[in-house]
Amino acid sequence: MHVKTAADAQIRKNGCDIRELYPWDGVVVPPWNSTLCSIRPAESSTPHGHATDETFIFISGEGHVRVGTEERTITPGDVIYIPNGTDHIVTNTSDTEPLKFVSIYWLQPTA
Numbered sequence: 001m002h003v004k005t006a007a008d009a010q011i012r013k014n015g016c017d018i019r020e021l022y023p024w025d026g027v028v029v030p031p032w033n034s035t036l037c038s039i040r041p042a043e044s045s046t047p048h049g050h051a052t053d054e055t056f057i058f059i060s061g062e063g064h065v066r067v068g069t070e071e072r073t074i075t076p077g078d079v080i081y082i083p084n085g086t087d088h089i090v091t092n093t094s095d096t097e098p099l100k101f102v103s104i105y106w107l108q109p110t111a
Helices: none
Strands: 011-013 016-022 033-039 051-058 063-067 069-075 079-082 088-092 098-107
Touching: 016 088, 033 088, 088 098
Parallel strands: none
Antiparallel strands: 011 016, 016 033, 033 098, 051 079, 051 098, 063 069, 063 088
16 A cells, blocks of 8 residues: 655645645556645636646635636536646635645647
């Protein structure tokens, strides 16, 4: 059994507090990477895009997401897909609670 705990190292990246989930040393490498992300109250992630496709699964908090030119309010249970190369930003609209989500990202296979 391999276990990662909440005490494992977190980093600050793109305006988020991030805990890397995969890849994970000593464990099989899946075809995707993932992080547990937290946006602090009344803050936003840094607008950015990447070469990977990405999915956010919101698990707690409230806020809104902008992907390209589209915006929407998000709540726990919402799932957002972000195509590679598309700028996106996540905003926590709570003044007191963090906005938490899982990010899963992967490169599309080349033909």
